Amino acid sequence: MQTLTLPRPDDWHLHLRDGAMLKAVLPETARHFARAIIMPNLVPPVVTLDDAVAYRDRIMSALPDGMGFEPLMTLYLTEGTDPGDVERAAASGLVKAVKLYPAGATTNSHSGVRDLDKVMPVLEVMARIGLPLCTHGEVTTPEVDIFDREAVFIDTVLDPLRRRLPELRVVMEHITTEEGAAYAAEGGDSLAATITTHHLIINRNHILAGGIRPHYYCLPVAKREKHRLALRKAATSGSPRFFLGTDSAPHIDALKEHACGCAGCFTATNTLSLLAHVFEEEGALDRLEGFASRHGPAFYGLPVNAGSVTLEKRAEPCVWPVKIQSEAGPVTVFNPGFPVHWHVVT
Numbered sequence: 001m002q003t004l005t006l007p008r009p010d011d012w013h014l015h016l017r018d019g020a021m022l023k024a025v026l027p028e029t030a031r032h033f034a035r036a037i038i039m040p041n042l043v044p045p046v047v048t049l050d051d052a053v054a055y056r057d058r059i060m061s062a063l064p065d066g067m068g069f070e071p072l073m074t075l076y077l078t079e080g081t082d083p084g085d086v087e088r089a090a091a092s093g094l095v096k097a098v099k100l101y102p103a104g105a106t107t108n109s110h111s112g113v114r115d116l117d118k119v120m121p122v123l124e125v126m127a128r129i130g131l132p133l134c135t136h137g138e139v140t141t142p143e144v145d146i147f148d149r150e151a152v153f154i155d156t157v158l159d160p161l162r163r164r165l166p167e168l169r170v171v172m173e174h175i176t177t178e179e180g181a182a183y184a185a186e187g188g189d190s191l192a193a194t195i196t197t198h199h200l201i202i203n204r205n206h207i208l209a210g211g212i213r214p215h216y217y218c219l220p221v222a223k224r225e226k227h228r229l230a231l232r233k234a235a236t237s238g239s240p241r242f243f244l245g246t247d248s249a250p251h252i253d254a255l256k257e258h259a260c261g262c263a264g265c266f267t268a269t270n271t272l273s274l275l276a277h278v279f280e281e282e283g284a285l286d287r288l289e290g291f292a293s294r295h296g297p298a299f300y301g302l303p304v305n306a307g308s309v310t311l312e313k314r315a316e317p318c319v320w321p322v323k324i325q326s327e328a329g330p331v332t333v334f335n336p337g338f339p340v341h342w343h344v345v346t
């Protein structure tokens, strides 16, 4: 029997929500992951250090007894963000990054940034103190085709920003294109990119061919096949610039299966098994450890986790719940569409 043991992994991009949903989805992540970078796009968003401290307390209260988990908090960047508060947030040790949502780019992003000039004082503080900026890297201009929004963001927003503030540490979150992978690969020590599990598995045909499949719709939307292959190459390359950020993003079925369905794939439950499957397909099982457990802590200046997880390849396929039940409603677990044999055993 084949087994694989990794230092306990981290998820460098996760949506936990709040209230009933938080309670339902948190164990799905905490079961396998030691830490996660927690996205701040609540309603209202997590903008200040005080907001982050309160949200962290709610997360810790929702954690079932006996489970260990450390939420790494982020602040939602707005045009009114106070640079002093960001500096205090970083000094507190609880806040590990600031998140840039271009206004209108995705779920609950309307309080995001319209004009980067307005947040330059905050970004200058972050560059000075080494606090990373996590970017949702899509332009929102209606004229730009949705499949081109990431590449245009790199050329018109990210690259000019990095030239203006070369010291700023940036994480390109959930990259979906070969342009994104190429840019991250060559950006030097101050740049990294997260890749989701689902973008290694689906391309845009999975969403649109043979009927519309809302549970595969997320943002940035999955692109054509050549991009999925470029992401697989980047994730399995062994380069420390790339690490796991699942972007596991729960929405109740009623809001996914809707005339205007929400963006998000819920992958917390089966991510590790799916990644083992993908890395094995790419002949790179030995590189999963770097992607899931080592490159992220190295970028964020944190220790690798002390514990471990073990996966076992068995003849019988994994069986996951089709849905996670929450008091807010059911959440559909990402279905890869093929059998997966890597079971997480500890």
Ligand code: DOR
Pocket: 015, 041, 106, 107, 136, 217, 218, 219, 220, 247, 249, 250, 263, 264, 265
């Ligand atoms: O698919 C997504 N879902 N992309 C995002 O950027 C946000 C997320 C969410 O919060 O649902």
Ligand code: ZN
Pocket: 013, 015, 039, 247, 249
């Ligand atoms: Zn996200």
